[in-house]
Amino acid sequence: MAFKQLFFGGFIMILLACQSSPEDRSAAFPLEGSAIGGSWKADWITAQDSLPEKNAWIAYRQSFINKNITDSVKLRIAVDSKYWLYLNGELVVFEGGLKRGPTPEDTYYDEVDLTGKLKQGQNTLAILVWYFGKEGMSHKSSGRAALIAELWQGNRLVTQTDTGWKAIPHPAYASESAGPQPNWRLPESNIVFDARKDIPNWELPNFDDTDWPSAKTIGKAGSEPWNNLVKRPIPFWKDYGYRAYENNLSFPFMSTGDTLSCKLPHNAQVTPYLKVRAAPGHRITMLTDHYQGGSAYNMRSEYITGDGEQAYESLGWINGEMMYYVIPKGVEVLDLQFRETGYNTEFLGSFECDDVFYNRLWQKALRTLYVTMRDNYMDCPDRERAQWWGDEVLESGEAFYALDRKSDLLVRKGILELMYWQRADSTIFSPLPTGNWDKELPGQMLASVGYYGFWNYYWHTGDLETLRKIYDPVKNYMGVWKVKSDGTVMLREGGWTWGDWGKNKDVPLLMNTQYYMALKGQQLMAEALGKATEAETLKAKMKTFKVAFNKTFWQHDHYRSRDYKGKTDDRSQGLAVVAGLADPDKFEAIYHTLQTQMHASPYMEKYILEALFQMGYADFALHRMKKRFEKMVEHPEMTTLWEGWGIGAEGFGGGTTNHAWSGGGLTLLSQYVAGIYPTDPGYETFQIRPQLGFLKNVQATVPSIRGKIRVTIQQDDTFRMSITVPQETTATVFIPSKYKKIEQNGRETPATLYGEYFKIEVASGEHVFKAR
Structure with missing residues (x-):
């Protein structure tokens, strides 16, 4: 039986020794239910x-x-x-x-x-x-x-x-x-x-x-x-019931003052259970390997024995890969189990390819996503459990590709909370709900209300009613931001002018790219809500801003703000592309920059990789993804992804090993490599536009709000694609233009040349495409 003594930097020795009220906005913004x-x-x-x-x-x-x-x-x-x-x-x-x-x-x-x-x-x-x-x-x-x-x-x-x-x-x-x-x-x-x-x-x-x-x-x-x-x-919550630990512990066991190491099947939200026989007054401590996750002390449980045979479950959930029971001498252990609970959703999405690294990345991202869901989306389940909106933007994007649609309710809850907590001066802040934090992180707030935040929620769900509820508060927040005489946005410090972990952050440049994406989100919301005049005004504002942005920040072969003296900020180059601020004539220069500059945290790395896919450099996007995430993906013991590129001192911000923002690769593999993305709100229409790069085989399932979309692709000398298109939807299929003589369901079919692809529109049902 795998029992061993463990010492948590002196903690076990301690155990053994002691065996600002925002304005009420409910009148103007009625609460649901x-x-x-x-x-x-x-x-x-x-x-x-x-x-x-x-x-x-x-x-x-x-x-x-x-x-x-x-x-x-x-x-x-x-x-x-x-x-x-x-x-x-x-x-x-x-x-x-x-x-x-x-x-x-x-x-x-x-x-x-x-x-x-x-x-x-x-x-x-x-x-x-x-x-x-x-x-x-x-x-x-x-x-x-x-x-x-x-x-x-x-x-x-x-x-x-x-x-x-x-x-x-x-x-x-x-x-x-x-x-x-x-x-x-x-x-x-x-x-x-x-x-x-x-x-x-x-x-x-x-x-x-x-x-x-x-x-x-x-x-x-x-x-x-x-x-x-x-x-x-x-x-x-979904209750998985009591389960035995993974390392086949044998009972009964008489403790001689042991710490029992119990392996969980994955990093999970659990409540520990024990059954023992003991005299009164023995103190048993239960904690996980994440007790100091992110360098800070988190929760633990203690049980003081009664007399005789007894069972106990500690009700407050904790998380980790391992559960430790610190058992005093003379206590007979009859059984140890755990109960896993978590957000009530199903893992309906999938991604597999012929390179095991990307399969592991997708699965670890899924585990990281799930362990950071409960009352709210959270950055990490150990140190904070806090709804930071920079993290939630990435988490919600992953959920659309990995989980059933009950997960949308958690995003919607977060959206409404963020705007219900809006202050009288129209600023917003996170994390919340909160009683001990009130600082605005301007970059994260722009991300929340913007294209990848609120708009992305609507685009995948078609939930126009939620847009209607939050549009005016978003408009009010955007009004807080002012434009300088050169046409770029004036930097706002907020409560914490945080752009990203890591070095070489060009903060003015970062804020300008995020401001533009927030404008883009607002403009699209106005258009969707039928606010035609506002939408046109915002579109004109975006056009003017884009000209000013490029005039101010483009430095011949990369973007840089005037007073920034560090190495070229890779995260800002990627954000300029995905925001739509960088036109195709700048793509090659940006591509060369991204080959040498690697400063972003896992949070911002998602946007850099996405930029590479959008610019058409799928091979390098996959290579960079592997280079950046390899250490955490290949870690043999940890089932989740980390806050930084290393653990502890090698990481950032305390270095948790289950951090929501590191899972952006899941979205990219499903959206760009498998190519599945809605082209109308709520998947009324969608595209399958694969960018396999050097991969040969890809299979993916997306549990869209209209039903499961399934794609299987093989490419070599021939190209084969099998797809499932849900009822009452239409798909546009893209086949690389290097392949000719396209067959659909065994018959040659006409296709329209569209850039480097042939495109074909298909109705609901099962379809098989072949090309040579």
Whole structure:
């Protein structure tokens, strides 16, 4: 059995030794699904006994009589911050609730479908609530630990939170742990559970709660500090259930003071489970290899044993490739397992080719994407869990090619949150929801509202209604930016003038390229919404800006701002191309620049590689992709991609090894190599325009909103392509012009020459093309 002693820079020694309120914009920008005041009958309730200021756990119970088991049953429930729901002793929601908030003031609520789950006669609801009580980069604390809930059967209110409920602080959960504490970015605290103080079976219907005090009411729905209640816009988590670890541990095992190393199948969001036999008072610690992911301390769990045989699952998720259990001497380990949970989406997209490197890159990008999805898209699941919008722009692009369409709801949630948090001066900032951050990163904000952000969401989904909701706030934000006398944009410092990790950043040039892409996104939104006059005005502004940009920044063979003295900034050259600021007569010079300059982080590298594909240099794009990402892709133990090009000191910003922005290669392989991309909003029409470069075989599936698009391509002396076109869509197929005599489904077919391709339009169905 693979047990070994591990030392986390002195941390294990410690363990063993101690075994600015933005303006409310809801009136001008109505919240979806909000339930204000009188539409709820329930009260906010909490425990009578005093609670700790942070990291409080409260147990609630209520029994009620039900006479009708045929009607639909819905439970509406809101908490700050998380809850676990039992009905008649059965766990029906594992970690409900979303981190606050949809606006700086308001709170999300869940609607739980309990149809068919009630019994005739007496039923019992038991709810465990975890109140963070801390601000974080992904959570705005209300400052009050509370619950509100009401159960509806059809149009009849069955029960609601009031003084008839029972509530106590759960005595087994300690509010404080020994250091180290999770870093300031996380609202979650370490979880310490003392089984000697547990309330066995408190969630079961026959539990005697006579001695429990009644709950205390502390407000009506719609009251401060929770304010408007906004319906959860994303699914409940997917629960994969308990699973054994990958390294075939054998039990029982008597610890001699061991750290047990348990291998997870991949970097995942998990809650650890144990079953042991022990005397009271032994402290078992659970943490992952990502406990210091990104150099900062993250969450850990501790369990203090009761007497005899006992089982425990720590409810706050942590992530990593390995789970470690620090087991004191004399504790007999009977079983160790884990529960993986995550965003409820399916991995429906795929990409495979004849070079295993790109297959690994695609799969590692997918794993990185999934472990950075939950309440919100996040930069990393360990150090921050924060919705940085530079990261989300890339993540959302990947999701369109890799995941089912439930993933679109998480992007939409992020879009609405970003604009609902817009400040009175029209600036926007991320990450949010947040209680301890208010700095605008101008470049990331331009990316969010721009062509690759909001517009790309619409282009892949066809969701015009969301564009309609956010257009005016976007317009207001764009109005914050001013143009200088030379026609280029005036640099705004914001809260943090961050362009990218790494060296040789030409920040004025970066901001100008991103500003143009934001203008492009706004212009396209105006056009899609039928705002013809605004669209034409913006188009003219873009034309003028492009002339000024090239006059100011083009230096014969590369782009550079006047006062910048560093090496040529590769990221800015790529952004100029993908923005549409660089015309084809500059492509060759930019291509030569990108052969020698490599300064961007993995975040900005995506745009450089995309520029190479757009300029027609597919071979070099693939070569550069491999050169840049090879170290992390070929790492034998890590299943996700990194924040920087190396680990720790070799990386950037603390160097997490599961960072969302490194997965842009997934999008590029599906969109450019396989060639699949919508040509109308929501894939009403799309193209298959492959750029295989030196690859010989490619297979790809894209789970579009219209259905699965499948492509198989083989190229050598002959060219073969098989495609699946979903119902009620039309595809334009591009075949390299070096191939002649094109056959479609066994018959020679006419094709139109289009640059270096022949193009053919096809209707829905299965199609096979051959050319020599």
